Structures are given as C-alpha cells and as structure tokens.
Amino acid sequence: MSWIDNRIEDGVIITSLDWAINWARTSSLWPVTFGLACCAIEMMATGASRFDIDRFGAGAFRPTPRQADLMIVAGTVTYKMASRLKRLYNQMPDPKYVMAMGACTVGGGPYFKHGYHVVKGVDLVVPVDVYIPGCPPRPESLLEGLMRLQDKIRHQTRAKDKVALANRDKLAPLTV
C-alpha cells in the first residue's frame, strides 16, 4: 500500500490532464467521409457490422470536415483532387490526423510510373500520420492502422515539446 492510498474521499478520481485528454481523443476519432476509389469499399466494409470500426470509437463518419478529427484518404488522389483534399484538410479543426490508406495514397501505387495525373503519395499534399499499405488494404489492416494512430495519440503531451517546436516549419504542408 503506497502513501496515497486511502487518503481521498469516495467519488474523486485522480488522473493526469494528458491522460484524460488523450483518452477522450483516442476513443472518439470521428473520420470525415472521404472515399476516392476502391479503397473506400474496404473502408465501408470496416464501418459495417462484420468489422465494426465503432468498437474503436471511430465509426461516426461525418459528412463535413468541420466535425471530423480524422481523414482517411481512401483511394487514388489525382492532381485535380489534391487541391480539394487540401481544402478539406484545412477545414478540419485541430487536432487533426490523416491516414493514407492504400498503395495509391502511400506512394502513387500502380500509377507511379504511368499515371500522369496521380499524386505520388498524399504526403506531398498533407502531413500523414499513419500509412496503410495494400491494394486495397483489408479491413483488418485499416483497424490496425487505426489502433497505431490511437497509440500515437496516447503518447501525445500538452507539455512543451522541444522537438516539435524545432520542426514546426519543416512539417508545414505544401501549398496547393
């Protein structure tokens, strides 16, 4: 029994601010509905009953970026779509996260060589938190990517992060 046990009234909870905020963010990641190609079919399957992304608190697909925390870029991003994608990303409130789902968004995929119109990786347009390879990735992969993103959020801190401050300019997304 440590020194703090049995010293606090019943009904009082002690936690750290970081833990509480991270817990809230981790368990209610609302994705913006953003399917671009065949990966969106797998994303829909992930949302449906068999895989049920709602188990992780990420099943509330929002039709507007203003209500969303997470953008799952599911499908081929063309140069024409890149400016729209950038605009949607900018409309999302902070903190916001991006998952690159599928080979096309990770690095151009099958269009890397012959696709004159395909962006060779969505990280050239917006900063990406988690990359999910596959063509298209199975729903299990998407869930795995979601869990890795939740791990990442769990380790965030409200304290001053010297590394992040120093790299802030480097992380700024390209203008489209």
Added chain:
Amino acid sequence: MTPEEISNLLRRTFGDAIEEVVLAGAHPYVVVQADRWPEVAQFLRRDRRLKFNLLRCISSLDLLPDDKLAAVYDLCAVPEATDDKPLVCPHEFAVRVVTNRGNPHIPSVADVWETANWHEREAYDLMGIVFDNHPDLRRILCPDDWQGHPLRKDYVFPKEYHGIPGTTEHELPSPRH
C-alpha cells in the same frame, strides 16, 4: 445491312469523300475526309436504310509514325424502345476521320449525336483534337490549367503541378514500355 453493303452505299452516295474501306477484321470501318464528315454523319443518322441512332464511342488514335491523329466513331443502330423486339443491333459500323498531327481539326458531330458532345471533349482533352463548331469545347477530365494532352505518345509528364512534385521511374520525362 452487312458492312460491305454499308460501305458500298456510302461510296455510291459520297464518292471521293470515302478515302478508304477496310472490311477485314472484327471492326470494319471506312475512312472519311475530315471536311465532308458532317454531311456523311447526317446521312448515317437520317437515312432510312441505315438509321445509326447510337454513337457508342469515339476513340482517338495517335498515329505518330504517320504524323496523324484520328478519331474513330463506333456506330450502332438499335430499334426504337417501343418495339416489342429485344434491343439488338441490326447492324453496326465504324468511321475513321484522320487529321494532321500539327494542326488537328475535325468538324464536330455533336448536333447529329448528342453523345458526341462529351466524347469529343474527352478526345480534345486527352488527345488534343480540336472539334470545330463544338458547342462547348472545354477539358472534361484534366484541370482547366493542365498543360498538354496526356494520351499523345510524345507527351512529357509534368515534373510539378501547383507545388506537388511528380516523378516517373528513373526521373525520365515519360515512362518507357
């Protein structure tokens, strides 16, 4: 009508405007002079024996060794929807219109077949064929400020588009097959 009969009919009606008849293979076609193409199209659409009421597709070809561009109009005649008969093509045919690569102009047939409107825009967007008298000749797939026509064989891939870098394998300007 068989492709042979159709090509003979066109030959008799338009004479020199039909430059070539190719009946061999699965896709028989005639080559029509570009400046006579609208009246041939009107004939194909309106003539009672032909009645080509469906333009299935416009394919564009880049004939780089001959320094030519071509548009292939894939035509088909279907009975009116009110008929009791099942909708099968009584006959089908194709028309090829060849134009210069340097200054590609083909008259539009968007007033003959409504379908041609978007198909011609696509051929203009990706192959750079200019369809004269088209009601609304803009790009249809690429952004309006796109440079060049991507499906041409000598197209050079963009290295950058609005700040987004683009690459091809081994930094080549266009892919090698």
